[in-house]
Amino acid sequence: MTRALYDLFAGPLALGAFVVCLVGLAVRGVVFLSLMRREAAAVPENVRWGWAGLSILRYLLPVNVTNRVNPLATAAGFVFHAALIGGALFLSAHVVLLEQAWGLSWPVLPGLWADVLAAAALAGLVVLAGRRLLDPKLRGLSEPRDLWLLLLVALPPASGLAAHLLAPGYEWWMVLHVVSADVLLAAIPFTKLSHALLFALSRGVTGSDFGKRRVGPW
Numbered sequence: 001m002t003r004a005l006y007d008l009f010a011g012p013l014a015l016g017a018f019v020v021c022l023v024g025l026a027v028r029g030v031v032f033l034s035l036m037r038r039e040a041a042a043v044p045e046n047v048r049w050g051w052a053g054l055s056i057l058r059y060l061l062p063v064n065v066t067n068r069v070n071p072l073a074t075a076a077g078f079v080f081h082a083a084l085i086g087g088a089l090f091l092s093a094h095v096v097l098l099e100q101a102w103g104l105s106w107p108v109l110p111g112l113w114a115d116v117l118a119a120a121a122l123a124g125l126v127v128l129a130g131r132r133l134l135d136p137k138l139r140g141l142s143e144p145r146d147l148w149l150l151l152l153v154a155l156p157p158a159s160g161l162a163a164h165l166l167a168p169g170y171e172w173w174m175v176l177h178v179v180s181a182d183v184l185l186a187a188i189p190f191t192k193l194s195h196a197l198l199f200a201l202s203r204g205v206t207g208s209d210f211g212k213r214r215v216g217p218w
Contacts, residue, residue, distance in 0.1 A: 002171035009178040010097060017185040024189025025197045032201050052204035059203050073131055080124025084157065087117035118161035125154055149191055155180035 088094060092108040099105040109117075129150050132138045156177060163173035188194060 002175050005175045006171075006178060009175065009182050011101065013182050014178065015101070017182040020186040021188050025194065028189050028194050029197055029201060032198060036205060055206065056200050056203050059199065073128065076124040076127035079120050080128060083117040083121035083124065084153075087114065087121065087157065087160075091117070114164050115161060118157040118164070121157040122154060122161070125150065146192070149193065152180065152184055152187065153193075156184060
């Protein structure tokens with residue numbers, strides 16, 4: 001039974017989750033640009049691409065003012081995102097699945113990195129979740145669904161780590177790993193996880209506008 005479930009969620013349902021994620025993000029991007037055009041019709045035609053790109057780059061690196069104000073949260077956020085994305089893209093088991101399903105392949109990280117990246121992602125997430133729960137300002141802005149979303153994000157690395165360490169019930173940990181990864185992918189366009197795309201659009205627009213005003217990249 002566990003094998004059948006694993007094959008289902010690692011095969012056709014994984015493909016479905018990818019499609020939902022990509023199509024959903026594309027729709028969110030189109031809606032965002034449409035709203036932006038409605039509010040400022042000249043913005044899309046007058047984008048300063050250099051300033052937009054530089055602003056996005058400054059956001060991805062810890063060199064902007066917001067990141068310097070909260071160094072612990074910044075470090076935890078960078079560790080979490082780098083570990084989660086690195087594990088998803090470069091662990092050998094994931095690349096093998098992609099190669100078998102769609103013929104895609106690229107260099108992979110050594111097996112030891114599976115544990116390191118999963119543990120790093122979970123540690124970063126714990127810091128971010130603790131800050132959200134303990135900081136009065138952030139706690140006031142948080143809703144129960146935000147906490148459920150954090151749990152959903154934690155499930156793929158946690159279950160993957162348990163499976164890789166051959167924890168009791170290994171087969172069910174593997175099933176939980178692929179199920180939670182599929183649900184997470186499909187949920188991205190419909191939750192705050194859509195910032196995976198929208199941050200670049202909003203940051204690029206603002207950076208372009210700041211560039212035109214000669215106030216430097218945001």
